[in-house]
Amino acid sequence: MTIETMRFALGGVAAYRHILDRPALGLVRALLDKLCRGDAAGAAEEYAQLFYALREEGYAGLGDWLHDQLRYTESPYARLAEEGGADPALEEAARRDVSLFAQLCELDCGQLISAMARQADPALVPVLEGLPRWPAGCPFTFEGLTDFYRAHGSGLFARSRAFLWEDGQLFPVDEPDCPGPEEMLGYTLQRDQVIANTRAMLEGHHVNNVLLFGESGTGKSATVKSLLSLPGFEDLRLIEVQKEGLADLPRLIRKLGGRRLKFILFIDDLAFDQDDTTYSVMKTILEGGLERRPANVAIYATSNRRHLVRQTFSDRAGDEVDASETIQEKTSLAERFGLRIPYLALNKAEFLDLVEKMAALHGVTMDRQALRTGADQWEMRHPGRTPRTAKQYIASLSLA
Numbered sequence: 001m002t003i004e005t006m007r008f009a010l011g012g013v014a015a016y017r018h019i020l021d022r023p024a025l026g027l028v029r030a031l032l033d034k035l036c037r038g039d040a041a042g043a044a045e046e047y048a049q050l051f052y053a054l055r056e057e058g059y060a061g062l063g064d065w066l067h068d069q070l071r072y073t074e075s076p077y078a079r080l081a082e083e084g085g086a087d088p089a090l091e092e093a094a095r096r097d098v099s100l101f102a103q104l105c106e107l108d109c110g111q112l113i114s115a116m117a118r119q120a121d122p123a124l125v126p127v128l129e130g131l132p133r134w135p136a137g138c139p140f141t142f143e144g145l146t147d148f149y150r151a152h153g154s155g156l157f158a159r160s161r162a163f164l165w166e167d168g169q170l171f172p173v174d175e176p177d178c179p180g181p182e183e184m185l186g187y188t189l190q191r192d193q194v195i196a197n198t199r200a201m202l203e204g205h206h207v208n209n210v211l212l213f214g215e216s217g218t219g220k221s222a223t224v225k226s227l228l229s230l231p232g233f234e235d236l237r238l239i240e241v242q243k244e245g246l247a248d249l250p251r252l253i254r255k256l257g258g259r260r261l262k263f264i265l266f267i268d269d270l271a272f273d274q275d276d277t278t279y280s281v282m283k284t285i286l287e288g289g290l291e292r293r294p295a296n297v298a299i300y301a302t303s304n305r306r307h308l309v310r311q312t313f314s315d316r317a318g319d320e321v322d323a324s325e326t327i328q329e330k331t332s333l334a335e336r337f338g339l340r341i342p343y344l345a346l347n348k349a350e351f352l353d354l355v356e357k358m359a360a361l362h363g364v365t366m367d368r369q370a371l372r373t374g375a376d377q378w379e380m381r382h383p384g385r386t387p388r389t390a391k392q393y394i395a396s397l398s399l400a
Contacts, residue, residue, distance in 0.1 A: 001103050003115060007032035015077045015094035019069050024053050028104070040120035044128060047112060051132050061134035063105035070145055071158055078154030081146050082260050095142045102138040109133035153261045161228055163239045168248045170239070178228040182361065184219065186354045186387055190341050191223050197339055198227055201262050201298055202235055208338025209286055209299040213306050217388030218343035220302040221268050240266045246278045249285055257294035267301040272309045279309065279333065286336035301337070308333050351385035352376070358394050
């Protein structure tokens with residue numbers, strides 16, 4: 001394909017039209033335009049800017065950059081393939097676009113520089129020949145991309161598994177804090193309930209929203225985050241939502257509905273004051289609104305409060321006629337979670353057994369009785385027989 005034909009063909013990209021709006025593709029098109037107009041100096045400038053743009057984004061060449069754009073940005077065909085739909089016209093347009101992009105990747109830098117040299121003053125040819133080059137080559141095929149969409153989804157959800165929902169936007173978390181199964185000690189019965197509920201969602205069932213409540217440091221948040229490290233849970237995505245972002249949650253849920261991937265919306269340390277305006281929003285999201293929650297989305301929340309709403313003695317001894325109904329209304333939010341799992345502090349024997357397991361996990365070698373006596377003394381100074389207290393004790397041994 002000639003440079004002029006390539007320039008013309010790029011204008012007809014249809015299924016992946018959004019990629020033409022990316023700055024790097026804009027530089028490619030500007031480079032081809034100037035070559036077709038005989039503007040060697042302008043083409044050389046666009047060429048240099050393109051090289052810089054690729055390197056600035058961390059790509060060795062145009063092929064690697066295009067490969068990521070095709071995999072990790074939303075497109076109509078990617079969504080179609082992810083959901084297993086059929087649209088012959090869209091599929092044919094996508095196949096044509098991918099073929100064109102493949103030819104663009106194979107375009108050799110030497111060919112571009114030679115085209116500039118033919119148009120430039122002979123005295124400038126040595127300058128053009130000294131321009132940096134990126135490797136030619138295409139790392140993708142249409143069939144390979146289709147298989148990728150079906151296996152991993154599309155857009156941001158294909159690139160990352162953990163996200164933050166802030167200011168109405170999703171932000172990928174490239175290195176999420178997800179403890180592995182070997183790090184999760186204690187509370188096996190509670191974790192098994194969470195895992196079973198999540199596995200049912202991955203199998204396509206409409207499952208319960210989950211509330212994990214109990215004392216601080218018992219591993220409620222770690223239980224939810226560790227789901228990403230479990231084998232067979234590769235289709236799971238975890239989105240952490242701050243309480244301030246609850247008002248935008250219905251919009252996020254609509255965005256996630258219909259995808260093949262499964263999503264947990266994770267709200268950590270959830271609690272409401274009496275006059276909190278987001279309280280009613282949360283009630284509607286959980287149960288009570290006209291819009292049904294998609295089967296591929298579930299809400300998992302943790303809280304140190306069983307009923308989620310802070311109460312005072314004045315609430316119970318106030319002068320309101322229907323005080324009991326008001327109290328019941330305030331405590332009903334937790335009941336909208338179909339699965340409520342308590343995380344209580346360990347007894348002394350359970351705590352010391354946990355310390356021994358954690359010491360073995362971290363390679364601590366010391367006399368068993370000395371380890372347990374030290375843990376007992378540590379717990380007296382740091383109240384709370386929880387995994388967090390045990391972990392802090394084990395960490396303190398390295399300083400001894």
